[in-house]
Amino acid sequence: MRCEWMNPVPGRSRLPYLLAKRKIKQTDLARELNLTEGFISQVISGKKYFSYQNAAHAARILRCTMEELHEWDD
Numbered sequence: 255m256r257c258e259w260m261n262p263v264p265g266r267s268r269l270p271y272l273l274a275k276r277k278i279k280q281t282d283l284a285r286e287l288n289l290t291e292g293f294i295s296q297v298i299s300g301k302k303y304f305s306y307q308n309a310a311h312a313a314r315i316l317r318c319t320m321e322e323l324h325e326w327d328d
Contacts, residue, residue, distance in 0.1 A: 262326060262327075263327075264303065264323075264324035264325075265324055265327055267299075267323065267324055267325075268322060268323055268325060269283075269297060269312075269323065270298060272316045272318055272322070272323070276316055276317065278315070278316070280294050280295070280298075286311070286315055287308050287311055287315075289308065304323070309323060
């Protein structure tokens with residue numbers, strides 16, 4: 255039996271807001287994470303997700319927690 259609370263699914267990406275707040279361009283974030291800008295676009299659109307390591311690095315760059323990278327349903 256699968257427990258929903260053990261595997262929460264992230265909602266909409268908050269990257270556009272966080273990038274604007276920190277005045278960081280999507281291209282710069284991609285370069286810092288050693289990812290393509292296309293991959294960042296797919297994360298924003300919800301088609302792909304960061305690995306744990308990349309989410310931690312992105313959160314450090316954007317000065318937020320990993321949980322703040324996405325909206326979460328309660």
